Amino acid sequence: MEFGLSQDQLLLDDSVRKYLSSEVSIDAVRKIASGEQSDSDIWRGLADMGLAGIIIPEAHGGAELGMLDAVAIAEAMGYAACPGPFLSTAVMSAHLLNHSGATDPLAGMASGDYRVGIAFSDFVGSRKGAVTESASKLSGQSLYALDASADAYLVALADGRTFMVESEHLDRTLLTTIDTTRSVCELNFDQTPACLVTDDAQLVRDTLYRGRAIQAADTLGAAQYMLDQAVAYSLDRKQFNRAIGSFQAVKHMCAEMASQLEPCRAFVWYAGHAFDEAAEDAAATACHAKAHLSEVGQFVAKTSTEVHGGMGFTDLVGLHYWFKRIGFNRQLLGSPEAVRHEVAVMQGLCGD
Amino acid sequence: MDLSYGSEYDAFREEVRSFIRENKDKQPQAGDGIKSQAMRDWQALLIENGYHSRTIPREYGGYGAEPDIIKSRIIAEEFGAERMHRGFNGQGVTMLTPVLLEMGTEEQKKAFVEPTIRAEMIWCQGYSEPGAGSDLASLTTKAELDGDEWVINGQKIWTSTAHHADWIFCLVRTEPDAPKHLGISFLLFRMDTPGIEIRPLVDMTGDANFNEVFFTDVRVPKHQIVGERGQGWQVANAILGHERGSLATPDAAMNRLNGVKRLMREESINGAAIIDNPVFRDRLLKLEGRVLAMQYNDMRLLSAKINRNQDVRLAGMIVKLIGTELRHEIECLGIDVMGEIGLSYGDNPHVRGRGSWQYQYMFYLGLIIGGGTSQIQKNIISERGLGMPKEPKVEPKKVEPKIAPKIPAAGAK
Ligand SMILES: Cc1cc2nc3c(=O)[nH]c(=O)nc-3n(C[C@H](O)[C@H](O)[C@H](O)COP(=O)(O)OP(=O)(O)OC[C@H]3O[C@@H](n4cnc5c(N)ncnc54)[C@H](O)[C@@H]3O)c2cc1C
Numbered sequence: 001m002e003f004g005l006s007q008d009q010l011l012l013d014d015s016v017r018k019y020l021s022s023e024v025s026i027d028a029v030r031k032i033a034s035g036e037q038s039d040s041d042i043w044r045g046l047a048d049m050g051l052a053g054i055i056i057p058e059a060h061g062g063a064e065l066g067m068l069d070a071v072a073i074a075e076a077m078g079y080a081a082c083p084g085p086f087l088s089t090a091v092m093s094a095h096l097l098n099h100s101g102a103t104d105p106l107a108g109m110a111s112g113d114y115r116v117g118i119a120f121s122d123f124v125g126s127r128k129g130a131v132t133e134s135a136s137k138l139s140g141q142s143l144y145a146l147d148a149s150a151d152a153y154l155v156a157l158a159d160g161r162t163f164m165v166e167s168e169h170l171d172r173t174l175l176t177t178i179d180t181t182r183s184v185c186e187l188n189f190d191q192t193p194a195c196l197v198t199d200d201a202q203l204v205r206d207t208l209y210r211g212r213a214i215q216a217a218d219t220l221g222a223a224q225y226m227l228d229q230a231v232a233y234s235l236d237r238k239q240f241n242r243a244i245g246s247f248q249a250v251k252h253m254c255a256e257m258a259s260q261l262e263p264c265r266a267f268v269w270y271a272g273h274a275f276d277e278a279a280e281d282a283a284a285t286a287c288h289a290k291a292h293l294s295e296v297g298q299f300v301a302k303t304s305t306e307v308h309g310g311m312g313f314t315d316l317v318g319l320h321y322w323f324k325r326i327g328f329n330r331q332l333l334g335s336p337e338a339v340r341h342e343v344a345v346m347q348g349l350c351g352d
Numbered sequence: 353m354d355l356s357y358g359s360e361y362d363a364f365r366e367e368v369r370s371f372i373r374e375n376k377d378k379q380p381q382a383g384d385g386i387k388s389q390a391m392r393d394w395q396a397l398l399i400e401n402g403y404h405s406r407t408i409p410r411e412y413g414g415y416g417a418e419p420d421i422i423k424s425r426i427i428a429e430e431f432g433a434e435r436m437h438r439g440f441n442g443q444g445v446t447m448l449t450p451v452l453l454e455m456g457t458e459e460q461k462k463a464f465v466e467p468t469i470r471a472e473m474i475w476c477q478g479y480s481e482p483g484a485g486s487d488l489a490s491l492t493t494k495a496e497l498d499g500d501e502w503v504i505n506g507q508k509i510w511t512s513t514a515h516h517a518d519w520i521f522c523l524v525r526t527e528p529d530a531p532k533h534l535g536i537s538f539l540l541f542r543m544d545t546p547g548i549e550i551r552p553l554v555d556m557t558g559d560a561n562f563n564e565v566f567f568t569d570v571r572v573p574k575h576q577i578v579g580e581r582g583q584g585w586q587v588a589n590a591i592l593g594h595e596r597g598s599l600a601t602p603d604a605a606m607n608r609l610n611g612v613k614r615l616m617r618e619e620s621i622n623g624a625a626i627i628d629n630p631v632f633r634d635r636l637l638k639l640e641g642r643v644l645a646m647q648y649n650d651m652r653l654l655s656a657k658i659n660r661n662q663d664v665r666l667a668g669m670i671v672k673l674i675g676t677e678l679r680h681e682i683e684c685l686g687i688d689v690m691g692e693i694g695l696s697y698g699d700n701p702h703v704r705g706r707g708s709w710q711y712q713y714m715f716y717l718g719l720i721i722g723g724g725t726s727q728i729q730k731n732i733i734s735e736r737g738l739g740m741p742k743e744p745k746v747e748p749k750k751v752e753p754k755i756a757p758k759i760p761a762a763g764a765k
Pocket of ligand 1: 478486509512719
């Protein structure tokens, strides 16, 4: 019995973290967030390490690893506030395309040349209108599609039918959100040609759950970064002639963050593992993990900022990028309340 | 990640299951007290089959198995799934026995371990005092050597089960001039020794499970000390480590949470089942997420016992804090879903679950405080887990000799 990351997974994790800490500096994050620079160099570098194709079969140029590996990588990316389409292209689209048999784009995705975005708003629960299809043409609007520079999008309708639409046929508008390190956009369809990828709602749901497990891991990493920063800052910053970290109020804030966050590590690992080895647990665990990390993440984001005092509130230290990343993960692909409701339905506690 | 225990354990699991099937009816029932024959018989049966005191050597009355974490886990899982009685696990069994095995003399092991694990010798833990709670090391109950006997004077408080106990393991100050942590010794003595007075304290649940214990010239044979004179603090800390982990297990929390789910299906308001109320459902699911996190954390801790290269210090340190607080909240939801019926207690005919929801809600508040309060846990987590500065030490105020105030020189402000 061994619960945790394997030796190989730890090695991979280590090399990814090394790469991220050297290539994804706070300056790089800042430039990407302000639009001064694109995320393409970083994505190219990650693709060269095999991460763009992490779950894509070797036959299509991928690394053919599992969800536990992907979850570990997502945690490292959250820690670094790393931009790029890991969630949309490398995990969700890769899974959906691979399992629907529409494997042509996979090689380009694995090499980092081709990005496939995720337009799931109708499927998760539309806040406005809906996309309709007739004769392989889409009409309507999909909001908050990930990410704005994708070459094509997988558009999942409310009933689960999922279409692929090339970006060149699309009218799309960048949507500004709090977290500008990751771009989302609005897709407008007007008799837009689309290609049916799957009508298997189960596959689409499974893809969504995988996305949620990745988001949970990403939030875990981002929250861990914020906790580490809070502890380090509290040991450095002095007031009343002592390190603020020697005040019990500050110590207890940090202890509370650590106590809530530490069990999340095992939770997120299990959420990844379940997709690989314990399919019966996968859906509920991924949803629960996403909702739980949303709550813990929110608490840590707020508390860590407070430990930093006014400095935490400034743009200067950049802590806010992590704060916003956690907020972004919380709402996208289902708010915690909505996701918990889905779990209740899965357990038969209530109707849809 | 490899979560299977391995097929070599399948046969063991089957063995445990068949034991449970065959012996289910022999368990002690609700009314059987800790000193009943039913409890002792059950205890003996569990030990004989290796389901209690499993790794305690045979020469001290245990089952004498090699430590095998997975087998212990399987026993816990199977007994838990069938809600089987795990036997008597008082403070003597869970806290004193491990310490005697580690630090006791051969005579002490021979004399105390077997009757303790067989529930024939009931112990209480005499640590806390009116002036020494969280700051346990400031305790003042003193023991002075008079010939071959310690003479003990002072008072303990919050002593759980002292009224049932045959013996006490007790912290006393033997070296009044040493620094506070180095002046304590760990003594064992009978509760019927002359000079001991026990006064029950009723707690908020209505039970009188803990007590005040007064010592007036209590005489105890000199050799009834564990460790050396002045080493009592180390001995006690070895035990506290054993105590903390066992106070709040996530599997028990999940069982209670499932109990809340059942309640929510059964209880209704204006004809609508509570489970159909989205506000309560969200609270339920939120708690479920938190319990799951603790269950996987527990698997991680289990794994680290088997695979020694895994670092889980922080993951272990948070269990008492999060586990007890979480359990308290689960019980609270159980009450809330019942509304005014949730107030029922005692002989109220509308009471649900024999009043366990209110009882456990209060009981777990006791556990949040006992065994190191949540605030003390946070001190420990921040200092030992996160490397933050220790609490400043404040020396006791020295009584300054009185000096007449200086008369200010004329013209001074
Ligand atoms: C149900 C129950 C059973 C018990 N059983 C036993 C038993 O069998 N034997 C035994 O010896 N004892 C027992 N105890 C006693 C228990 O260990 C103490 O109650 C506990 O250690 C707290 O001490 P105190 O009650 O004196 O509270 P105090 O130490 O006075 O604490 C009061 C408040 O001050 C806070 N506080 C104190 N110091 C600090 C600090 N340094 N930093 C921040 N906050 C601080 C505490 O967190 C708490 O909120 C039991 C207690 C309970 C509730």
